Amino acid sequence: MDPLIRKIVTMTEDVVAELGRPVDRITRRAVAAAVIRNPWHGRGYVADLQPEVRDVAPCLARALTGRLIDALGGADRVEAFGKAAIVGVDGETEHGSALIHTPYFGDVLRDAVDGTSIIAFAEQRAAPGAPLTVPLWHKTASATRSHYQTVEIRVGDAPRPDEIVVIAAASSGSRPNARIGDRTTDSAVEITELEGATP
Amino acid sequence: MNVRKIVTFVEEIHSEGGNAVRPAARTAVVLAVIENPWAGEGFVDDLAPLIDKVAPELGALLAPRVVEALGAPVEAYGKAAIVGLDGEIEHGSALIHTLKFGDHFRTAANATTLLPAVEKRAPAGTVFDIPLKHVTDATTRSHHQTVEARVADAPRADEIVVGLAAAAQGRPQARLAPLSSEQ
Secondary structure (H helix, E strand, C coil), rough: CCCEEEEEEEEEEEEEECCEECCCCCCEEEEEEEEEEEECCCCCCCCCCHHHHHHHHHHHHHHHHHHCCCCCCCHHHHHEEEEEECCCCCCCCHHHHCCCCHHHHHHHHHHHHHCCCCCCCEEECCCCCCCCEEEECCCCCCCCHHHHHEEEEECCCCCCCEEEEEEEEEEECCCCCCCCCCCCCCCCCHHHHCCCCCC | CCCEEEEEEEEEEECCCCEEEEEEEEEEEEEEEEECCCCCCCCCCCCCHHHHHHHHHHHHHHHHHHHHHHHCCEEEEEEEEEEEECCHHHHHHHHCCHHHHHHHHHHCCCCCCCEEEEEEEEECCCCCEEEECCCCCCCCHHHHHEEECCCCCCCCCCEEEEEEEECHHHCCCCCCCCHHHHC
16 A cells, blocks of 8 residues: 655745844744545545544654654744645545544644644645645634734645645744734724724 | 745655655755845846845855755755846846855755756746756756745745755656666
């Protein structure tokens, strides 16, 4: 049988300047993506996805988390995290959800970076080369507005119809020049005030 | 030189054509998104002054990063310049087709051959392929390969994406007869 993992792609992005001025703090975002054989391919509708999830998800989570931690320079540098799956067109989106939305995947990522939040996520079914925007939020305080951010991943030749791209992402800080306050600093707004607002 | 961001890609191929690749085949790309040094100046006849200033800075920025990202001795390499829509392709060529840029990579990779290159003008988010050849013998057929890259929000019209690419080996499962066998 084919090996489970065809390839692993790791991308990092350091934003140094925005609109021509240096950012207040350089944040590194990293995404790691494993292209795997869809373990349910060719079997029609499978009612119980759990056995393959148990076999496959923890090793994927470890492989991806290790690369994120290396890319950011240590588990303590991870401030925000996210996860995602892109299912090849012959699979069910549920196959991707199965691999990322269980403790077999999420707990490995969360524990490795001392997180407590649920992990922000995205999933889709798509042809090879489709870009996916992965949402991230704070690893222990998911409502921290400065850390709401996204990072894009794209693998040119994946997922094939019988493959899944399984993704984990992390950021070392907030958005560059984050300056929209937080729920603690928002002024009180009544919904009736918003109803009359026009551009 | 005004850098907006630096993007790094590392690809590990663990299986190809259904066969395991051991050790995994590694390639790395590092891209810097910079302001086009000639933006807003109209047609500039003499590009040399800014080549002398910017090309060495880019080489010094990118070469150590791509070698570190690869994490293995460099066996094949290449370079890229993607110019935003308001610039000339000549602006990108100016920055990468000079020893002041390439020698940083050659030294870091113990390389001697010419660096294969891609130059194009394109909107932000364009997909481009960087050709790679062997670092000391450009006729080594097993090492002819390409790596794909893309930055979703670059280059803006007044920017240039400049990049270096490296591979730790030839193509996975390379099995073509050497060039010499046909001569």
